[in-house]
Amino acid sequence: MKNLFAQAHKMTREIVNTYGDVDYKVQFGFCLAYLQKEEEEKMQMTQLKGTEKQVAYAEKCREKMIAKMEKEVKEQQARISRLPEGNAKASRVQKVEILTKAFEKFLETETNAGNIIHWSQFGILAVLENQKYI
Known part of the structure; x- marks a missing residue:
């Protein structure tokens, strides 16, 4: 809470x-509420x-995978x-959104601890493609 x-x-x-x-x-109240909601979502x-x-x-x-994903998105x-405005920029934005949604779906649906341990050794994109999330 201090953090x-x-x-x-x-x-x-x-x-x-x-x-x-x-x-x-x-x-400060808005920022605190935002961060609390973010923490609650992580807990769920x-x-x-x-x-x-x-x-x-x-x-x-899983936490390491989340950190890697957040770093990749940033x-x-x-x-x-x-990038200049145009199709290339829009295409990249769309790819990032697809990747983010696929990763969220992966986290929501995968329940096997052994699989998480195994897949954490690979790149996130490879895992999502292999498991047909994208």
């Missing part, structure tokens, strides 16, 4: 510095099945932002 407040303050400061005329307390991931050790390790692997968005 959540620190993140909310950081987000609020960035917004205040960017836009200037913003009520800090109100914006599919319950994994397997032995206690498998589930514990698979949860760590990198793609940075590349997209440098």
